[in-house]
Amino acid sequence: MGFDPHEPEQRSRLVKALAVADITAGELWLRYFSLSGCAGEYEVQAYLEGLLSLPAGQRDLLAMAANELIEETPEALLDDKPPLLAPYGDQLNGATGDSWEQGNSSPPA
Template sequence: MGFEPHEPEQRSQLNSTLLKADITVSELWLQYFSMSGAAGEYEVNAYVEGLISLPAVQRDLLAMAAREIMSGTP
């Protein structure tokens, strides 16, 4: 699976959010998984590092998970 044209920007925004909010990949993955995320923690870590691509729906779910952590929503 190749990278979609806008995927690097999505990854960059996610990484920026994680840094600003001091969110670890493990915290992100746990929230994402609780929202029915399909990727495993290693896959999420690899995505954040830019090593693999994820489907758009999973990328959107990761962004939602990060926003929920930032807002304090369980």
């Protein structure tokens, strides 16, 4: 998918985090749009389905939008356990979405 070898990992881990927090593509897009995101709703949907490639900056913005929404969910506010967050470009490690990403981990050397 695309030129960036990290894209599938970032996408699948985003999809997984959205599923866990029960956030729809429409909700994600609206928040991403409010954060100055420039891809349309259908493009975002296609990206989530692995049908379209997005630039690295827009992928990080989607991750940020998702994480803002995830941190606002009642579960995230009530639970002691850190929620499953969407990874940023510098947090990718070759995993395919099965590992628990806890955000703000240091970038790989």
